[in-house]
Amino acid sequence: MEKMKLKLLYSDLKPELELIETELEQAVDSESLLLNEASLHLLQAGGKRIRPVFVLLAGKFGNYNVELLQKVAVPLELIHMASLVHDDVIDDSEIRRGRPTVKSEWNNSVAMYTGDFILARALERITEIDAPRVHDVLSKTLIEVCRGEIIQIEDKYQLDQSLRDYLRRIKRKTALLISSSCELGALVSGTDEKTAAHLRRFGYFIGMSFQIIDDILDFTASDEELGKPAGSDFIHGNITLPILFARRDPAIYKLLRENLEKDISDDKRLEIVQTIRSSPAVDEAKRMSTMYLDKALQELDYLPKGPATKTMRKIAFFIGKRKF
Amino acid sequence: MNGQQIQSKIISMEIDVLNAVRQRTLNQWTDGPFVKESRLFFLLLPFFNGEQWSAKMETSANTVAIVYSALHAHDKVREEMPISKEQQLTVLAGDLYSGIYYQMLAKIKNVEMVQKLAAAIIQVSEKKASFHEHRIQQPDEVEETVKVIETALLHSFYEANEFQSYGELMECSLLYQRYTEELEALKAGEFSYVLSLLGDTLIHNSFIEQWLMERLESLSEHILLKANDCELEFEVKAILLDQIIPHQHSAEQLTREG
Incomplete structure (x- = not known):
């Protein structure tokens, strides 16, 4: 339902997004039936397609050319998809978006090949664009996203990590790819440098807010709404913002410390989820998300007013309020 | 050099x-x-x-x-x-x-x-996935799969720089090396996807060793031929045959030709 609401926000882009959906399906076409099936399995599980949306919206600030913009939007979504398949191997995840993961439906090896295949398709597609700056931005982003994931593993189970560690991690893990989506959309549409910079920063702040909300929802949404067990982040040792705020309460700290890096029962998982949910940490985390949203909205004030700015504003508000 | x-x-x-x-x-x-x-x-x-x-x-x-x-x-x-x-x-x-x-x-x-x-990565991933698909019926298809996995990336480099004349030598050599490794794995009783596929396509497991030996023999001859076609310098050829893909005939053959 939430995904539907989000899609309603960018209903103006429906024809373009349908084109991108078709292109995504074509991009994962393979002579290997197995890779084709595994990639489609992932593709058909859906997703918010937030990266293509931001590419398209950013493109509205320059010479809007869907044919050109989809050459950036499709690879960005493919890169995101490839990272999800590999993330599920890293996290041993059985379920994503309510469906079995590729590694669970097949095995780790198939998930590795699928991720490599999808990433290669993304790079193959992006080379259709002959603009060095596009490749500079995208290759740097790819590397930073990986570094973010490496840091995430380093920081796993580190209950005493700092807020700065967390922010540095989510910047690389999520915000950069969204920021690059906006920047690349602007670049291929030939906007001026200033506009591109505002769009890039808008994407960055939205990305930060988006990830914080995601981390909050991991505790506040239900298993059904999430399509995976609530509290998965804690189970996997990912110390997110609600945990960082909640740990200041000695009793909660003790509870978290005692159950970290353990194979906990479902009852214990729900107890931890409930404890965090009813603590002030959730509201504090929401405030931080709102702070990033406000910064994103401020960036929009520098951009020319029009339908694209309006839609970006609506998406920003939606992200702040989304329930799962 | x-x-x-x-x-x-x-x-x-x-x-x-x-x-x-x-x-x-x-x-x-x-x-x-x-x-x-x-x-x-x-x-x-x-x-x-x-x-x-x-x-x-x-x-x-x-x-x-x-x-x-x-x-x-x-x-x-x-x-x-x-x-x-x-x-x-x-x-x-x-x-x-x-x-x-x-x-x-x-x-x-x-x-x-x-x-x-x-x-090339797409090709390699597709071929690796085929290990899990059970669609390969013939030993030739196994060889084609191994060939792509071993050589597609190098071919892409050769193509981009107009070095295709070295392609066949590289292909035979890397296949030779891979089959040597598979033979060692077979003798050590280790699992490999290639051995498993060969077992499926050759009717009986006992034929795998024989098949690998025959392919090694044939590839060995091809490597010598291709090394000559590429007009490899003597030192380069010596390193190739004695160190990179050492095989039984190389030293005597090189001496004879050198």
Whole structure:
């Protein structure tokens, strides 16, 4: 339902997004039936397609050319998809978006090949664009996203990590790819440098807010709404913002410390989820998300007013309020 | 170019790859990038044999080695549950190496090579996936699968730089080396996807050894022929036959021809 609401926000882009959906399906076409099936399995599980949306919206600030913009939007979504398949191997995840993961439906090896295949398709597609700056931005982003994931593993189970560690991690893990989506959309549409910079920063702040909300929802949404067990982040040792705020309460700290890096029962998982949910940490985390949203909205004030700015504003508000 | 210079250049490339992908956590938890010496040799073969060689080609060759490392890292991911920290970082090492090869080529504005390597990775991934599909019926199809996995990346480099004349030699040599490894695995009773597929296609497991021996014999002859076709310099040929893909006939054959 939430995904539907989000899609309603960018209903103006429906024809373009349908084109991108078709292109995504074509991009994962393979002579290997197995890779084709595994990639489609992932593709058909859906997703918010937030990266293509931001590419398209950013493109509205320059010479809007869907044919050109989809050459950036499709690879960005493919890169995101490839990272999800590999993330599920890293996290041993059985379920994503309510469906079995590729590694669970097949095995780790198939998930590795699928991720490599999808990433290669993304790079193959992006080379259709002959603009060095596009490749500079995208290759740097790819590397930073990986570094973010490496840091995430380093920081796993580190209950005493700092807020700065967390922010540095989510910047690389999520915000950069969204920021690059906006920047690349602007670049291929030939906007001026200033506009591109505002769009890039808008994407960055939205990305930060988006990830914080995601981390909050991991505790506040239900298993059904999430399509995976609530509290998965804690189970996997990912110390997110609600945990960082909640740990200041000695009793909660003790509870978290005692159950970290353990194979906990479902009852214990729900107890931890409930404890965090009813603590002030959730509201504090929401405030931080709102702070990033406000910064994103401020960036929009520098951009020319029009339908694209309006839609970006609506998406920003939606992200702040989304329930799962 | 003498043997020592050839070895030094291979080591130098290995160091360049190590430096390009260096990352503190990965150094600590993973085995680091790995590329077989034979693949490095074939990446540098045109240079060893006196072909025109530029800095751009050298960077491209390094990126091919990095992609081999990326795919090798992902091949090492096993099915154990739960996955270990080392394995998690091995997944990410492969992904990071992929980002690095793209960035290196973007920096020298060699988008064509990005495209060619991506196409080769697609081919390799498709062939690796076929190990899990049970669609391969004939030993020839097994050979085609192995050939693509071993050589597609190198072919992409040769194509991009008009070194295709070395393609067949490289193909025979790397197949030869792979079959030698498979034969050793067979004798040691180890599992491999290739042996498993050969077992499925050859009716009886006992035929695998014989099939591998025959292929090695045939490839051995082809390597000598192709080495002559490519007009390899004596030292280069000596290193190829004695060190890169050592096989029983090489020394005597070389002496006879030398």
